[in-house]
Amino acid sequence: MPNKAMLALAAAASLSLLTACGSDVTIYEAGVYKGKHDETATEEAAQRRQDQLRDRAMTGMTDR
Amino acid sequence: MKLMKKSGAAASSSLAPGLLGKAIGRRTFLQGTGLAVGGAAVAGLLPTSMVKKAKAARRIDPNAEIRRVKTVCGHCSVGCSTIAEVQNGVWIGQEPAFDSPINLGAHCAKGAALRNHGHSARRVKYPMKLTNGRWQRMSWEDAINEIGDKLLQIRKDSGPDAVWFAGSSKANNEGAYLQRKFAAFWGSNNCDHQARICHSTTVAGVANTWGYGAQTNSYNDINKSKCIVMCGSNAAEAHPVAMQMILRGKEQGAKLIVMDPRFTRTAAHSDIFVRFRSGTDVPLIWGILWHVFDNEWEDREYLRQRVFGMDRVREEVAKWTPDEVERVTGVSREGLYEVAKTMAENRPGTFVWCMGGTQHTIGSNYVRAYNCLQLALGNIGVEGGGANIFRGHDNVQGATDIGPNPDNLPGYYPISEAGWQHWCRVWDVDYEWLKARFDDNEYDDGRGGTIKPMNTGGITVSRWIDGVLEQKENIAQSDNIRAVMFWGHAPNSQTRGPEMKRAMEMLDLLVVIDPYPTVSAVLHDRKENTYLLPAATQFEQSGSVTASNRSIQWRDQVIDPLYEHKPDGEIAYLLASKLGFADEMFKHIEVRDNNPVPESVLREINRGAWSIGYTGQSPERLKEHMANQGHFDVVSLKAEGGPLDGETYCLPWPCYGTPEIKHPGTHVLYDTSKHVMEGGGNFRANFGTEYEGETLLAEDSWSKGAAIEGGYPQFDSELLKQLGWWDDLTEDEKRQAEGRSWTTDLSGGIIRVAMKHGCHPFGNAKARAYVWNFPDPVPIHREPLYTPRYDLVSDYPTYEDRKVFYRLPTRWKSVQARDYSREFPLIHTSGRLVEYEGGGEETRSNPWLAELKQDMFVEINPADANDAGVRDGQMVWLEGPEGGRIRIKALVTHRVGRGTVFTPFHFGGHFQGEDLLSKYPDGSAPYVRGDSTNTATTYGYDAVTMMQETKTTLCRVVPA
Amino acid sequence: MARMKFLCDAERCIECQACVTACKNEHEVPWGVNRRRVIVMNDGRPGEKSVSVACMHCSDAPCAAVCPVDCFYTTADGIVLHDKDLCIGCGYCFYACPFGAPQYPQQTAFGVRGKMDKCTFCAGGPEIAHSEEELTKYGTNRIAEGKLPLCAEMCATKALLAGDGDIVADIYRKRVMRRGGRPQTWGWQAAYGQDA
Numbered sequence A: 001m002p003n004k005a006m007l008a009l010a011a012a013a014s015l016s017l018l019t020a021c022g023s024d025v026t027i028y029e030a031g032v033y034k035g036k037h038d039e040t041a042t043e044e045a046a047q048r049r050q051d052q053l054r055d056r057a058m059t060g061m062t063d064r
Numbered sequence B: 001m002k003l004m005k006k007s008g009a010a011a012s013s014s015l016a017p018g019l020l021g022k023a024i025g026r027r028t029f030l031q032g033t034g035l036a037v038g039g040a041a042v043a044g045l046l047p048t049s050m051v052k053k054a055k056a057a058r059r060i061d062p063n064a065e066i067r068r069v070k071t072v073c074g075h076c077s078v079g080c081s082t083i084a085e086v087q088n089g090v091w092i093g094q095e096p097a098f099d100s101p102i103n104l105g106a107h108c109a110k111g112a113a114l115r116n117h118g119h120s121a122r123r124v125k126y127p128m129k130l131t132n133g134r135w136q137r138m139s140w141e142d143a144i145n146e147i148g149d150k151l152l153q154i155r156k157d158s159g160p161d162a163v164w165f166a167g168s169s170k171a172n173n174e175g176a177y178l179q180r181k182f183a184a185f186w187g188s189n190n191c192d193h194q195a196r197i198c199h200s201t202t203v204a205g206v207a208n209t210w211g212y213g214a215q216t217n218s219y220n221d222i223n224k225s226k227c228i229v230m231c232g233s234n235a236a237e238a239h240p241v242a243m244q245m246i247l248r249g250k251e252q253g254a255k256l257i258v259m260d261p262r263f264t265r266t267a268a269h270s271d272i273f274v275r276f277r278s279g280t281d282v283p284l285i286w287g288i289l290w291h292v293f294d295n296e297w298e299d300r301e302y303l304r305q306r307v308f309g310m311d312r313v314r315e316e317v318a319k320w321t322p323d324e325v326e327r328v329t330g331v332s333r334e335g336l337y338e339v340a341k342t343m344a345e346n347r348p349g350t351f352v353w354c355m356g357g358t359q360h361t362i363g364s365n366y367v368r369a370y371n372c373l374q375l376a377l378g379n380i381g382v383e384g385g386g387a388n389i390f391r392g393h394d395n396v397q398g399a400t401d402i403g404p405n406p407d408n409l410p411g412y413y414p415i416s417e418a419g420w421q422h423w424c425r426v427w428d429v430d431y432e433w434l435k436a437r438f439d440d441n442e443y444d445d446g447r448g449g450t451i452k453p454m455n456t457g458g459i460t461v462s463r464w465i466d467g468v469l470e471q472k473e474n475i476a477q478s479d480n481i482r483a484v485m486f487w488g489h490a491p492n493s494q495t496r497g498p499e500m501k502r503a504m505e506m507l508d509l510l511v512v513i514d515p516y517p518t519v520s521a522v523l524h525d526r527k528e529n530t531y532l533l534p535a536a537t538q539f540e541q542s543g544s545v546t547a548s549n550r551s552i553q554w555r556d557q558v559i560d561p562l563y564e565h566k567p568d569g570e571i572a573y574l575l576a577s578k579l580g581f582a583d584e585m586f587k588h589i590e591v592r593d594n595n596p597v598p599e600s601v602l603r604e605i606n607r608g609a610w611s612i613g614y615t616g617q618s619p620e621r622l623k624e625h626m627a628n629q630g631h632f633d634v635v636s637l638k639a640e641g642g643p644l645d646g647e648t649y650c651l652p653w654p655c656y657g658t659p660e661i662k663h664p665g666t667h668v669l670y671d672t673s674k675h676v677m678e679g680g681g682n683f684r685a686n687f688g689t690e691y692e693g694e695t696l697l698a699e700d701s702w703s704k705g706a707a708i709e710g711g712y713p714q715f716d717s718e719l720l721k722q723l724g725w726w727d728d729l730t731e732d733e734k735r736q737a738e739g740r741s742w743t744t745d746l747s748g749g750i751i752r753v754a755m756k757h758g759c760h761p762f763g764n765a766k767a768r769a770y771v772w773n774f775p776d777p778v779p780i781h782r783e784p785l786y787t788p789r790y791d792l793v794s795d796y797p798t799y800e801d802r803k804v805f806y807r808l809p810t811r812w813k814s815v816q817a818r819d820y821s822r823e824f825p826l827i828h829t830s831g832r833l834v835e836y837e838g839g840g841e842e843t844r845s846n847p848w849l850a851e852l853k854q855d856m857f858v859e860i861n862p863a864d865a866n867d868a869g870v871r872d873g874q875m876v877w878l879e880g881p882e883g884g885r886i887r888i889k890a891l892v893t894h895r896v897g898r899g900t901v902f903t904p905f906h907f908g909g910h911f912q913g914e915d916l917l918s919k920y921p922d923g924s925a926p927y928v929r930g931d932s933t934n935t936a937t938t939y940g941y942d943a944v945t946m947m948q949e950t951k952t953t954l955c956r957v958v959p960a
Numbered sequence C: 001m002a003r004m005k006f007l008c009d010a011e012r013c014i015e016c017q018a019c020v021t022a023c024k025n026e027h028e029v030p031w032g033v034n035r036r037r038v039i040v041m042n043d044g045r046p047g048e049k050s051v052s053v054a055c056m057h058c059s060d061a062p063c064a065a066v067c068p069v070d071c072f073y074t075t076a077d078g079i080v081l082h083d084k085d086l087c088i089g090c091g092y093c094f095y096a097c098p099f100g101a102p103q104y105p106q107q108t109a110f111g112v113r114g115k116m117d118k119c120t121f122c123a124g125g126p127e128i129a130h131s132e133e134e135l136t137k138y139g140t141n142r143i144a145e146g147k148l149p150l151c152a153e154m155c156a157t158k159a160l161l162a163g164d165g166d167i168v169a170d171i172y173r174k175r176v177m178r179r180g181g182r183p184q185t186w187g188w189q190a191a192y193g194q195d196a
């Protein structure tokens, strides 16, 4: 009995501990990039260079 | 019998993934441990300064201006443009030149690694000399003074011919021209360059057949071919960017036929591959021509109109029945029938050859056999056809045309009095003065008479060692060679390495002028009288450079010379000043701060080289072409619209007359379908008008729009008068043209008037299938001196020995007299690797290239390997019959057939197994060193040009 | 949106290594690290073929999936890059990659790039474009300048094509049509789950 109570108490304590941490710890998300932000990787950056890269391919990759 | 067809199915689908880490074949083999161990080892070798320098050479300053400079790759004759980005004087980036119609931005491994020239620390850096066997730094001033004093002393004791020097096919036209002029003003014909040992037999062979010693068409023109035959050419490694055009031609339906003793990377792309025994090209070609004649596939009308002497060839070809051809070459009747049929049915067809066809004791016979085959099929002088001779170094064509040749003057003017007189007029120097610079005595001319050295071909680069080693009384000049200057030439590209080492040690003076130390710095055990002078690379000077297709491109200077390097022109000027003839030599050449201005030098060339049309390419015109590269069509090389409308890219010579008359350059030589002012032409009348009663002039054939409808001789003042065209000349032109021919009229008037009437200044004649002035007027087969088929020697013996040939006794028969084939059972042939060039010092000093090929090796067939008890990757000794031996790695492969081994010729820095690292000046040894092929190669020279034999000799391979 | 891809035409590739040295030149990749390599099949025998291989910038990059520190990311136009500051050099990506693209240099005089290194499609990495950090860790950033990978731009025969997958496939298809034969877009199944 006291054992049970002890366990319940411990469980409650750990639960409250976890909840307490909830607000300032990020839960590990597998497979999500953790590195620095790359300005040239964004949608807008890619959009901006799209035409230029197409022209470049037409000049450089074709047999002319 | 050995003919095989490449199966259509590609193997790429069977590729297992994950191969990046485990490449198969030559790569893995050669890289071996390179990735880890080699990497660490080499990194250890890198001086820290190099690491810093490499980093400094990057775009780290975002605000400083970036200059974009267009230049031309220095590693082969394709002539790929590239764009160098330069910031604060440092070469920081390399961009593709998409506009160039020659390469469209493309490069090979070497071209894509050019930027390393801009910061390499492996260079010579400053003048040095050997003092008691150790390299010691010195000033330029001291170096020029010491070298000059020694040269003058030798001249005094032994005459001007005791000095021999190698100029360079890697110098710009201006540098190469000054090298020839330097030798002339020194008073000797003892100068030569790489062309001797790469395409001299081609130049002599084709010039004697139809006029000019050059590629008739272009890389680009191959787009129009229906059949592309490559014999002794491995373009995939030697001229990689040419493959762009070849594969485009193939994609448009051309058949690609590769004939080679080795299944090359070029052969890997062929429709038909013919493997034949090295050294048997004449029977091979006659074997093809036999089928052509047998099936009446020859172009009769073309032969009647434009070819002389094919009947005499026909008689020789008749002897080469399919059975005899198979006995000698190893190729079956069916094999060659298929080649002949494919060529006959797919016209126009082009024929490409390289050093596999030239570096032989009968190389000039091979070349003419190729010519005869093409003539019989009517393939010369047409778009898509031609003899597409791929030259080697970036400016070997230009150096051949106007550079340091021992047997002619710039523009192929003869070394007879007439030729010297012409150039003396151009140079504005007194002929008698120049004549007095030469040794005036007469020596054996080898034909029963005597001749002055000024009028006889000098000693060639293939034989300079014999000029040192031979008994003095056997040499047809005043003394042995006592001083040698290697001015842009690797010694390990010449045969007979151990004898060369001895010759170097006997010299009183050895001077090496080069960006890198080269094997000349380390091969010998000299202690004194040996100098290294740092010469600038092509990227540290400007000037013009002639690609294989005769286009003359302009290189802008990318960076200032590194360290204490100096351009070729400046070195020539400093030496000439010291030796006392600078005022005469540079009389009409502008010199700024000791530097002859390249534009000014080119203008002097323009004023003199009428004979080959190096006259219309003024520096201004060339620069305008470079600036408008994008206007030129990739296939025709013609500008469409714009300021250069109708001109051919970089005015391929001949570009006749003065720049002002605007000849457009000649894309395809001898093409009668075009007007001469549009680059049209016909075969040259260079050998008289008739031979033994038969006419040599063209019959019923002329170039479009010619006023003379039929053959005619070369133009001179007399002919103009006969034709009633004399008064087309201006008064000034008349004064200069009187009594002159088109090649010696300095006004260019005769040329102008001939072309005005649609006529070709060099006449209109037939090509000669029969060249009566050669030892073998009809090309015949002769077994190599070191042949594996000694049983054939009695049927096909070599030449008799000669007492004097290019001043030296030369042996053929006495070498062939002994049978070596039992002790040395394997044919030893050599060739190129894509990563390296020539002797390789420059490219083996480039880490981006060196990493890819870290070991000298020999390709050996599995059967021969097993016979010799050799395993893949094992070290072996390759031993030649003259005693030279090299310690290298075995690469067991089916690429070579049974009985043949192959070695690449770019290695050096080891000698018979010993690493010469300690002999290099500190920090300047190339990253990769290895034993040189030519340590194991043997004696043997062409009977017309003194070309060396490096493609067929014998050897044995034993485990090391 | 454009989707960057590589395609190597084995009928045109001549094993000349220009792509390899162009890469070394552009990014000053140290000795021993090979972002790009040429693979030869049937070396020296009839049927000999070669292709030039580097990171293919997979659609669903297996390297990213196994990376324990999640240092991989993909740009909006499909280029797979990674952050060397996070990389721990564990080597998992090498085993996952169907092309063996990731490389691990030994610590040498060039130690700055001690972490995993691979082809960036000439697009640098997660540092300010053209900054010294980007240059030393990842090499140049041609993509940001509107240029394509130098290896493809300098390919001797235009065998190696780089750029928007649609354009590249189009150039290649026209070529195959002209010369006949089956299209062989080596590596495309593994990298992009499709053929050209």
Ligand code: SF4
Binding pocket: B073, B074, B075, B076, B077, B078, B079, B080, B103, B106, B107, B108, B109, B110, B111, B112, B239, B240, B241, B242
């Ligand atoms: S070596 Fe020849 S093929 Fe290679 S890049 Fe230079 S010029 Fe072009």
Ligand code: SF4
Binding pocket: C054, C055, C056, C057, C058, C061, C062, C063, C064, C080, C096, C097, C098, C099, C100, C101, C102, C118, C191
């Ligand atoms: S090729 Fe390899 S490294 Fe490149 S994205 Fe695919 S799995 Fe990753």
Ligand code: SF4
Binding pocket: C008, C012, C013, C014, C015, C016, C017, C018, C019, C020, C038, C051, C052, C154, C155, C156, C157, C158, C159, C160
């Ligand atoms: S540059 Fe082009 S042709 Fe040369 S190896 Fe690379 S992909 Fe092949």
